[in-house]
Structure formats: structure tokens, C-alpha cells
Amino acid sequence: MTSDPMPANSTVADILIEALPYIRRFSGMTVVVKYGGHAMVDDQLKTDFARDITLLKFIGLNPVVVHGGGPQINRVLDQMGIRPQFVRGMRLTDGPTMDVVEMVLGGKVNKGIVAQINQQGGKAVGLSGKDGGLIEARKMRIVHQADADSPPEIIDPGMVGEVTRIDPGIIHTLSQQGFIPIIAPVGAGAAGETYNINADLVASHIAVALSAGRLMLLTDVDGVVDAHDQLISSIDAATIGRMIDDGSISGGMIPKIEYALHAIKNGVKKVPILNGRRRHAILLELFTDRGIGTEVIE
Numbered sequence: 001m002t003s004d005p006m007p008a009n010s011t012v013a014d015i016l017i018e019a020l021p022y023i024r025r026f027s028g029m030t031v032v033v034k035y036g037g038h039a040m041v042d043d044q045l046k047t048d049f050a051r052d053i054t055l056l057k058f059i060g061l062n063p064v065v066v067h068g069g070g071p072q073i074n075r076v077l078d079q080m081g082i083r084p085q086f087v088r089g090m091r092l093t094d095g096p097t098m099d100v101v102e103m104v105l106g107g108k109v110n111k112g113i114v115a116q117i118n119q120q121g122g123k124a125v126g127l128s129g130k131d132g133g134l135i136e137a138r139k140m141r142i143v144h145q146a147d148a149d150s151p152p153e154i155i156d157p158g159m160v161g162e163v164t165r166i167d168p169g170i171i172h173t174l175s176q177q178g179f180i181p182i183i184a185p186v187g188a189g190a191a192g193e194t195y196n197i198n199a200d201l202v203a204s205h206i207a208v209a210l211s212a213g214r215l216m217l218l219t220d221v222d223g224v225v226d227a228h229d230q231l232i233s234s235i236d237a238a239t240i241g242r243m244i245d246d247g248s249i250s251g252g253m254i255p256k257i258e259y260a261l262h263a264i265k266n267g268v269k270k271v272p273i274l275n276g277r278r279r280h281a282i283l284l285e286l287f288t289d290r291g292i293g294t295e296v297i298e
């Protein structure tokens with residue numbers, strides 16, 4: 001394996017100086033990072049992510065991580081012979097699937113991220129939405145139209161949830177005590193039932209409840225692209241509506257962009273969609289003059 005050449009001392013100093021105004025401005029700011037399952041690809045990227053989050057905490061920001069794990073859930077379902085099905089980016093979740101989702105997200109994926117951050121010297125604490133009454137949910141109603149000529153259909157998605165209430169008390173307590181909360185997107189219904197919630201949806205609601213300065217959505221593409229595959233650096237509500245209608249935004253990008261818009265309309269200051277497979281995407285977006293990815297605006 002080849003390692004990167006050492007940068008000159010003056011370059012290192014320049015980089016630190018470029019970051020200084022941002023570090024000063026962002027002191028005390030809450031940053032909600034949605035860490036998608038597609039961004040958790042190899043050990044190097046996982047270590048980089050853990051370092052970035054730990055660094056944010058040590059320089060005075062308040063990082064809060066909401067993670068996904070769609071591909072990791074699919075792998076276990078596959079071993080069990082269950083075929084995953086998605087409608088409008090949501091996994092249709094029957095009883096056995098719900099058990100797998102809760103085990104994979106709340107267990108392996110959540111504790112894996114906690115362990116990585118702790119190894120970098122951060123103090124991460126893993127939670128699901130059930131802990132401390134963090135996420136209250138109810139069944140999501142999905143209206144699906146296969147194509148322009150078909151009538152809209154109401155789909156029963158099983159245990160797919162939408163957020164009805166966030167109680168951020170546990171997050172405030174942990175953050176104030178120096179811990180980094182790592183949240184699995186599983187919520188509890190009024191009768192104690194368990195819901196599988198899209199991680200972008202959870203991240204957006206948590207960012208709003210915390211009045212976060214940033215909601216950073218890390219995924220596996222550089223941002224939103226147009227019909228000619230060109231990266232769009234900033235996208236507004238009208239363009240989003242048009243691109244969903246004409247099919248140029250599809251699949252998992254539909255909920256991501258809709259919940260990004262929800263966050264920006266409800267007080268989160270900036271919502272970038274970034275490629276989590278690019279090393280240190282979080283640091284580059286926050287602390288350099290080069291904006292990367294797609295910024296979602298009203």
C-alpha cells in the first residue's frame with residue numbers, strides 16, 4: 001500500500017489557518033450527521049469518519065450521528081432467504097424483517113460506529129429511538145403511483161414508521177457531558193410497538209428538534225445530479241418537485257431530498273448532501289472555502 005506524501009510544513013500551517021475562522025464561528029454549533037449504510041464501505045473510510053466526528057467534538061462543536069444500514073440489513077435478509085422490497089425508498093417491513101432491522105441497526109451497525117469513535121479517543125454512546133423516549137413514531141402511509149397513467153395506490157408498508165415526536169432530552173444530556181450520541185433509526189409507537197424509520201427522516205427531525213446549524217447527509221454519490229449527470233451545487237424546492245415528477249430524482253434520493261427540505265424549512269441553517277465515500281468529506285465541507293456536494297435551499 002502506498003501512503004500519501006508528507007505535505008510541506010507551510011502547507012499544513014496554511015490549512016490550519018484556513019480553518020480558523022470556521023472553527024471560531026462554529027464553536028458550540030450542533031451538527032447532525034446522517035451516516036448512510038452505503039458510505040460505510042471499508043475500514044479506512046470508517047476510521048476517517050470516526051476521526052472526523054471525534055475531531056469536531058474536541059474543537060468545540062456538538063456532533064450527533066444518525067446512521068443507516070440498508071445494505072447491512074439486506075445482507076442478513078439475504079442469508080435468511082428474505083428478498084428486500086422498497087417503495088419510494090422505504091423498505092416494506094413485515095414482522096420478521098422488523099426483527100432483523102432492529103438487530104442489525106441497533107446492534108452490529110450502531111455498536112460498530114461507537115467502537116470506532118471510542119478508538120479515536122471520542123466518547124460515543126449508542127442509542128436507538130426507544131432510549132429515553134427519543135423517537136415516537138406511527139405507521140407511515142405511502143401513496144404510490146407506478147407511472148403517470150396508473151391511479152395512485154395506498155400501500156401498507158408494514159412496520160415502516162414516521163416520526164410523531166422527538167424528545168431531545170437524552171441527546172442534550174449526553175452532549176453536555178462530553179459524549180457523542182450515535183442514533184439508530186428505530187422508534188416506538190404509542191402502544192410500545194417497534195417501527196423501522198428511514199434514517200434520513202430521523203436525521204432531519206432530530207436536526208430540527210436540536211435547532212442544528214448543519215444537517216450533513218452522507219451518501220454514495222457526490223450530490224444530486226441532473227438529467228445529464230451534472231452535479232447540481234444548490235437545489236431549491238421547485239426544482240426538487242420538478243425532478244421527482246419527471247423521474248430524474250428517484251429511489252432513495254427521493255426521501256433524502258424531501259427530508260433535507262423539511263430540515264431547511266424548519267430552521268436548520270444549512271443542509272448539504274455529500275459523498276461519504278470521499279475521505280474527510282465532513283471536514284472539507286465544514287472547514288474549507290470549497291463547498292462540496294449539493295446544498296438544499298428553500
Ligand SMILES: Nc1ncnc2c1ncn2[C@@H]1O[C@H](COP(=O)(O)OP(=O)(O)O)[C@@H](O)[C@H]1O
Nearest residue numbers: 036037038219220223224225248249250252253
Ligand atoms: N438525481 C439523482 N442524483 C443523485 N443520486 C440519485 C438521483 N436519483 C436517484 N439517485 C440515487 O440515490 C442514491 C442515494 O440514495 P440511497 O441509496 O438511499 O443512499 P443512502 O443509503 O446513502 O441513504 C444514489 O446512489 C443514486 O443511485
Ligand SMILES: CC(=O)N[C@@H](CCC(=O)OP(=O)(O)O)C(=O)O
Nearest residue numbers: 036037068069070090091198199
Ligand atoms: C423504512 C426504511 O427504509 N428504513 C431503512 C432504515 C435504514 C436506512 O435508512 O439506511 P440507509 O441510510 O443506509 O439507506 C431500511 O430499512 O433500510
